[in-house]
Amino acid sequence: MSQNILVVIEAIDGDVKKSALEAISYGAHIAATWSSENCVLIIGQTDKISVLGRCGAQKVIQVSNTISVADSQAWTNCISEVASQHQASIIIMPQNSSSKSIAGRLSIKLNAGCMIGANSLPVIQGNSMTISRSAFAGKATAYLRSNAPVIITLAQGACPIKNDGGDAVVTQVNADSSPSIKVLEVNRITGKTPLPEADLVVSGGRGLKDPSNWGILEELANALDATTACSRPVADAHWRPHYEHVGQTGIAIKPSLYIAIGISGAIQHLAGVNNSKVIVVINKDPEAPFFKAADYGVCADLFDIVPKLTEEIKKIKSK
Amino acid sequence: MKILVCISVTPDTTSKISFKNNDSEYNGDGVQYILNPYDEWYALVRALEIKEQTGGTVTVIHVGPSTNEAMIRKALAIGADDAVRINLAPINALVTASLIGDYAKDKNYDLILTGKETIDYQTATVGPMIAEILGLPFISFVSRLELEGNLAKCNRDIEGGIELVSVHLPAVISASKGMAEQRIPNMKGIMTAKTKPLQIIEPGMTLDPRTETVQYTLPPAKKGVVMFTADQLDQLVKTLHAKEKLF
Numbered sequence: 001m002s003q004n005i006l007v008v009i010e011a012i013d014g015d016v017k018k019s020a021l022e023a024i025s026y027g028a029h030i031a032a033t034w035s036s037e038n039c040v041l042i043i044g045q046t047d048k049i050s051v052l053g054r055c056g057a058q059k060v061i062q063v064s065n066t067i068s069v070a071d072s073q074a075w076t077n078c079i080s081e082v083a084s085q086h087q088a089s090i091i092i093m094p095q096n097s098s099s100k101s102i103a104g105r106l107s108i109k110l111n112a113g114c115m116i117g118a119n120s121l122p123v124i125q126g127n128s129m130t131i132s133r134s135a136f137a138g139k140a141t142a143y144l145r146s147n148a149p150v151i152i153t154l155a156q157g158a159c160p161i162k163n164d165g166g167d168a169v170v171t172q173v174n175a176d177s178s179p180s181i182k183v184l185e186v187n188r189i190t191g192k193t194p195l196p197e198a199d200l201v202v203s204g205g206r207g208l209k210d211p212s213n214w215g216i217l218e219e220l221a222n223a224l225d226a227t228t229a230c231s232r233p234v235a236d237a238h239w240r241p242h243y244e245h246v247g248q249t250g251i252a253i254k255p256s257l258y259i260a261i262g263i264s265g266a267i268q269h270l271a272g273v274n275n276s277k278v279i280v281v282i283n284k285d286p287e288a289p290f291f292k293a294a295d296y297g298v299c300a301d302l303f304d305i306v307p308k309l310t311e312e313i314k315k316i317k318s319k
Numbered sequence: 320m321k322i323l324v325c326i327s328v329t330p331d332t333t334s335k336i337s338f339k340n341n342d343s344e345y346n347g348d349g350v351q352y353i354l355n356p357y358d359e360w361y362a363l364v365r366a367l368e369i370k371e372q373t374g375g376t377v378t379v380i381h382v383g384p385s386t387n388e389a390m391i392r393k394a395l396a397i398g399a400d401d402a403v404r405i406n407l408a409p410i411n412a413l414v415t416a417s418l419i420g421d422y423a424k425d426k427n428y429d430l431i432l433t434g435k436e437t438i439d440y441q442t443a444t445v446g447p448m449i450a451e452i453l454g455l456p457f458i459s460f461v462s463r464l465e466l467e468g469n470l471a472k473c474n475r476d477i478e479g480g481i482e483l484v485s486v487h488l489p490a491v492i493s494a495s496k497g498m499a500e501q502r503i504p505n506m507k508g509i510m511t512a513k514t515k516p517l518q519i520i521e522p523g524m525t526l527d528p529r530t531e532t533v534q535y536t537l538p539p540a541k542k543g544v545v546m547f548t549a550d551q552l553d554q555l556v557k558t559l560h561a562k563e564k565l566f
Binding site: 068069070071072073076096097100101102103104105106107108109111112113114115116117130134135136137138139140141142143144145146147150178180181182183184185186187188189192193194195196197200224225242243245248249250252256257267268271277278280281291292293294295296297298299300304305308309312313315316317 | 330332333336338345356357412413416417436438439440441442443444445446447448450451452456457458459460462472475476477478479480481482483484485486487490495496497529530531532533534535536537538541542544545546547548549552553555556557558559560563565566
C-alpha cells in the first residue's frame, strides 16, 4: 500500500492538545502497517513542532494564515488540497467541535467514508479499516468498516501517544478563507482543561441546593486538578454555565474519573457520562438511580462528605 | 424566508438496546420512537419563530419509511407548513444527507436547519454533508441564532466556551440546546396537521454508503457498586489512588 495518512490538528493559543498527539500517533500506527507516510496538517501557530515528530509525524504542513474553524468550507478546501498533494487516502482528526463541523463536508468532497468517534486502534485488512465506536449514548459499541478513502475522527484515548518518532520535515501552506463568515468574538475559559478533554471531572446537581454552595465542589476539583461539570437542572437554573452541562442535551464526556455529587442519575444524565472509566456517586438518597451505574458510592450528606473527601485527597497527594 | 428543517427519528432515551441479524442491526421491535430532540425542540421551533417574525415557510424533510409518518405529523402539528418524506429506511448519514441535498439543490432555501446530532448514533455529520453538497457555509452547534436581514448571528458552542460567528445566508446551521424552547403541539395544531401537505418522494439515486456496520456489542455488565460509609473516605481515596490509579 502506498496510501498516505493525513492527520489534521489545530493549535489553540499556541498549544497542541493531547487529543491531537493521540491522532498523530494513530496515523503513525496505520502508516507503519501500510509502509506509507504520516503527514500532519496543523492549523494555527505553535512552537511545539518537535513534539509532533516524536509522536510519529514525518511531514508537518503548517497553515501560515489564520482561518477560523467556524469557516468549515475553508478548512475543507485546504484539507482536501493538501490530501491530494500528499496522496493521502486516510484523514484522521481528534473528535471535537472543529472536526465534527468538517468531517462530514470532507467525506462528500473527497467521496470518502466517514467514521466518527473511533475509540481504539483500527483493524486493518488491506485497504479496509474497521473501527469501534460508542453508540446509543454509551449503551453499545458499534464496529464500522470502510475502505479507503476514509475520514476517521477519534474519541479521547483511542491511541497511546508515541514518543519514539524522529524529526518531521516542516512546510508552509496558505489557505483561502470564505468571505461570508466572520468570527466576532471567542469566549473560552482559560487555565482549566475544557470538559470534553478532562480526565478527572467533579460534577454537581440539585443536591447542592444553591449556587453559593459550589465552593466545596470547586475545592474538591482543585485538590484533584479536575474540571467541574453539572447536571441539566443546574445549568437550566443558571447556577452554572451552559458549557458545564453534561448529559443528553449537554455534552457527552469520557473521563477516567467522574465524581457525581448530589445528582440522582436520570437516564438523560447517564447518557452523557456512561463512557467514564470510574464513576463515584455521592448522594444521601439510597434509592438514587445513579448508584446502579456507579463503581463506588457514598450514601451520606454531601455537605459533610465532600470537604472530608477533599482533605483525604490532599493528604494522599502530599505524600 | 424559506426554511428547510431536517428531522430524524430516534429510539426514546429509555429504550432497551438490542440487536438483530447477527448483531449487525438495531432491533427496533417494540421500541418507542421519538423525533430527535435537537431537531424538534431547537431547530424546528427556532425555524417557526423566525417565520413568525419575518414571514415565509417552514418545510420539514425526513428520510425514512412510512411508519415514521406519525412523527412527521407531529412536526406539522408543532407548526411546520408542509413536509417531505424520502421513502428509504435510513442507512447512514452519507445516504441521508445525499438524498436531502439532492432534494434541496434547486429549491433555493435561505436557511437549512438540523439538530446538532441524533441522540442514537451521534455522528453530527448530516448537516455538514448537506452544506458541502449545496456549496453552502455550515455553522455547527449553535445555541443562539439571531437574524439581521440575511446575516445570521450565531453563538457556537465550543470546548469550554462560546464563539460568536456571523454568516450570510443561505447557510446550513445545526442547533444545540438553547436555540429555542420546546413547543408542545396544541389541539388546533394536531387537527390542522392532518390536512397539511406531506409529499412522498422515492429516492432518485442509488447511493454507496461507503461505511458498513459490521457488528454491535453491548458493554459488559457493571460489577455493581462498592459502597463506603462516611467514616471510610480514606479507604475510598486509597482505592481511587492505589487500585484505580486515577491520580
